[in-house]
Amino acid sequence: MTTNAPTELVYQRPESFTETVTHYCPGCTHGVAHRLVAEVLDEMALREKTIGVASVGCSVFAYNYFSCDFVEAAHGRAPAMATGIKRVLPDRVVFTYQGDGDLASIGMAEIVHAAGRGENITVIFINNANYGMTGGQMAPTTLPGQKTTSSPYGRDVEQMGFPIRMAELLATLDGAGYIARRSLHDPKNIRQAKKAIRLAFEAQVRGSGFSMVELLSTCPTNWGMTPVEALRWVEERMIPAFPLGDYKTME
Amino acid sequence: MMEGISYIAGTEVPLVLVDVMRGGPGLGNIAPSQGDYNQIVHGGGHGDYKPIVLAPASVQETIDFMDLAFDLAEKYRAIVVVLMDGNIGQMMEPAELPPMRPVVRSEPDWAVTGAKGRERRILSSIYIQPEEEEIVNIRLLKRWNQIEANEVRFKEYFVDDAELLVVGFGTAGRISLSAVRAAREEGIRVGLLRPITLSPYPYARIRALAGQIKGMLVVEMNSGQMLDDVIRAASGRVPVEFYGRLGGMVPFPDEVLEEIHRMAAQPASPNGNPRESWMKRLAIIEG
Numbered sequence: 001m002t003t004n005a006p007t008e009l010v011y012q013r014p015e016s017f018t019e020t021v022t023h024y025c026p027g028c029t030h031g032v033a034h035r036l037v038a039e040v041l042d043e044m045a046l047r048e049k050t051i052g053v054a055s056v057g058c059s060v061f062a063y064n065y066f067s068c069d070f071v072e073a074a075h076g077r078a079p080a081m082a083t084g085i086k087r088v089l090p091d092r093v094v095f096t097y098q099g100d101g102d103l104a105s106i107g108m109a110e111i112v113h114a115a116g117r118g119e120n121i122t123v124i125f126i127n128n129a130n131y132g133m134t135g136g137q138m139a140p141t142t143l144p145g146q147k148t149t150s151s152p153y154g155r156d157v158e159q160m161g162f163p164i165r166m167a168e169l170l171a172t173l174d175g176a177g178y179i180a181r182r183s184l185h186d187p188k189n190i191r192q193a194k195k196a197i198r199l200a201f202e203a204q205v206r207g208s209g210f211s212m213v214e215l216l217s218t219c220p221t222n223w224g225m226t227p228v229e230a231l232r233w234v235e236e237r238m239i240p241a242f243p244l245g246d247y248k249t250m251e
Numbered sequence: 252m253m254e255g256i257s258y259i260a261g262t263e264v265p266l267v268l269v270d271v272m273r274g275g276p277g278l279g280n281i282a283p284s285q286g287d288y289n290q291i292v293h294g295g296g297h298g299d300y301k302p303i304v305l306a307p308a309s310v311q312e313t314i315d316f317m318d319l320a321f322d323l324a325e326k327y328r329a330i331v332v333v334l335m336d337g338n339i340g341q342m343m344e345p346a347e348l349p350p351m352r353p354v355v356r357s358e359p360d361w362a363v364t365g366a367k368g369r370e371r372r373i374l375s376s377i378y379i380q381p382e383e384e385e386i387v388n389i390r391l392l393k394r395w396n397q398i399e400a401n402e403v404r405f406k407e408y409f410v411d412d413a414e415l416l417v418v419g420f421g422t423a424g425r426i427s428l429s430a431v432r433a434a435r436e437e438g439i440r441v442g443l444l445r446p447i448t449l450s451p452y453p454y455a456r457i458r459a460l461a462g463q464i465k466g467m468l469v470v471e472m473n474s475g476q477m478l479d480d481v482i483r484a485a486s487g488r489v490p491v492e493f494y495g496r497l498g499g500m501v502p503f504p505d506e507v508l509e510e511i512h513r514m515a516a517q518p519a520s521p522n523g524n525p526r527e528s529w530m531k532r533l534a535i536i537e538g
Contacts, residue, residue: 048367054375063373069363072375074258085363092365 014038016047020064027220027227029184030058030126034065036194037097037124040201041068050093051085053078055107057099058133059126076107079114082121093204095122101131104140104164111170118175118209122200125166125212128219129238136222140164143241148222163241167214171247177208179248183216185234189244196246208250216242256330257296261376261387263361265324267317268302268332271340272472274499282499283338283422288476291332292450299388301395302330303402304450306420311346313339316447318349327398328361334449336472338422338501395451404447405456409435413442415514416460418481419470420446422501427470430507439515449477457484466514467491470507472500475526482525493525494532 013019016038024030041047050068054060056075063070073081078096086094103111103125114121130148131137137150141163145154167181178200182193193215200211216238218230225233259266272287274280292304303323307313313335320331358364363372378384408428410416419427424445431443444460446453461467466489469478475493482491494510496502519528 049365051363051365060377063375067366067371069366069371070373070375071363072262072373072377074254077255089364 014042016041016050016067018065018067023061023064024058025219025221027218027230028058028132029128029215029217032184032190033097033124033126033193033215033217034062036190036197037095038066039194040198041066041093043198044201044205046093046201046205049091050095051089053082053085053094053096055096055098055102056133057102057131059097059099060133062097076102076105077110078102078107079110079119079121079123082123083114083117083119086119086121090120093122093201095124095201095204097124097126099126099132100128100139100141100166101134101137104166108140111166112173115170115173115176115210115212118177120204120207120209121211122204123210123212124197124200125214126217127166127214127238127242128217129163130219130222132219132222136219141166141242143237146237165242167212167242167247170210170212173210176210176212176248177250178203178211178246179214180212180246181214181216181242181244183234183239183244185216185218185231185239192244199249203250206250214242216244253290253296255296256302257298257300258376260296260300260302260330260391261298262374263328263391264374265321265328266330267320267324268330270332270334272334272336274337280499281337283336283340283472283501284497284499285336285421285423285472285476286474286497287334288449288471288473291334292452292477292480300330300391301450302332303327303398304332304334304448305404306334306424306447306449307339308421308425308445309346310339310342310344312447314346314348318352323398323402325359327394329394329398334421336422337499399451402448403451403453403455405453406445406447408443408445409440410442410444410460413440413460413463414465415439415441415468415511416464416466417441417443417468417470417507417511418446418457418477419443420449420477421472423470423472426502426504427507429504430511433504433508434511434515439511441511441515446477452480452484454480454484457481458486458488461485461488464489466519468507468510468514469493469525470502470510471495472502473497475529478525487521490519490521490523491525492519492523493529495529 052070054062054072055078082094138148144157171179180196183189196213203211220230272284274282274284305316324331417427434441
């Protein structure tokens, strides 16, 4: 066995990532989503000119994991904050990282108008069909029949309405330059998610307007599932309700 | 709105805000009012913080204070509210624009601009550990003590030999000045103090004047919100009386002059309840 053979580095911590012990639950895909964003920032050499905007929810501490500048927004207001930063510093790259409780509920007005105005920002949208941090309550993205702590008998659409499909909704707006939905439930889809995240940041760098990647994600703790069951649930239950695909692309 | 202001206070980002007060609560109306005094000066978002509050009484002062507001906000990483009423907000009058200053683009050592060639910076107002939050609160408080020591501003009119003092801010202060001038022509020794900074409040100056006068009259376009600050400053040394109009109503100088006449003839007792006695007089207005 030789000890001085040349080595090829095949995997390492992205420069845009900090060395931080994760606070996310086992089996949660926030870590995967974080890493994909960090890898894209590295590959596009954007770390030093990027400002991230954290939201409220489990990812409230997103800034602990990224080695770029970060600000923390009030619940749902990340797109408004990102708008301000990007307009003051138009040559920087600005992204928000928001969950569904943040983006699709209290932050509905901010996200719709940021997209409508065509703000040149990138949104990473984590859709895990519930409010994770606060204990698994029903979110605007909760599936019909899905049991949550605030819909213990399952979401009854007669009383509680229907899930909101954000990618489809925002894609109707002329200000949106790139809107896609991907899933993080297996390696193939994770690779496709990364490509979409890269396209979204490229859209911003080109100045193509608002870009968003919705990522179907797991919440095994609040779903009451093992990590493997949670991944399967994304594939079998969430994807039919939230079809993957590109909803808006530039010519 | 208050949630955002609280976040900005906690994040220690400079902010200039203009609040043009109108009749309320609720949808109310768009007539001039001073009903937001407590909301802005003493209240606001959750948590322990204080904004600097500037109260212009003319278009000219609005222009001048805007400049000052930005300087103070940046100097102290503070929230500065320019608090005016719908009268000043909708009024046209001659004013002189000051010479424009070049905008100095500075990058303070806390600004998030991209971590190029330096450690990353994070702007956040979250302090999960109460021990850390307490340290932040103490830092904000120390900064506030500096503001209180250096930034109290007010304007005085005819106070040198005054036996009566009217206190009013913004439009109520300006209307009161007309009444004070009229009273002076009649030989009544009355002066006016018009606070420019409602926060920090000129407590010390009002306390000092309380030693030389026989009575104070607070005039506001609300139910006596600043009145409580004047009572606090006067510390029971002199009788304090109140006159207010509500709901978007603006007092005429004659109404204030009538109050001055009444006080000059017979000052109230320092132990009286100024709001209660005003309500009784208000019933006469209604009748």
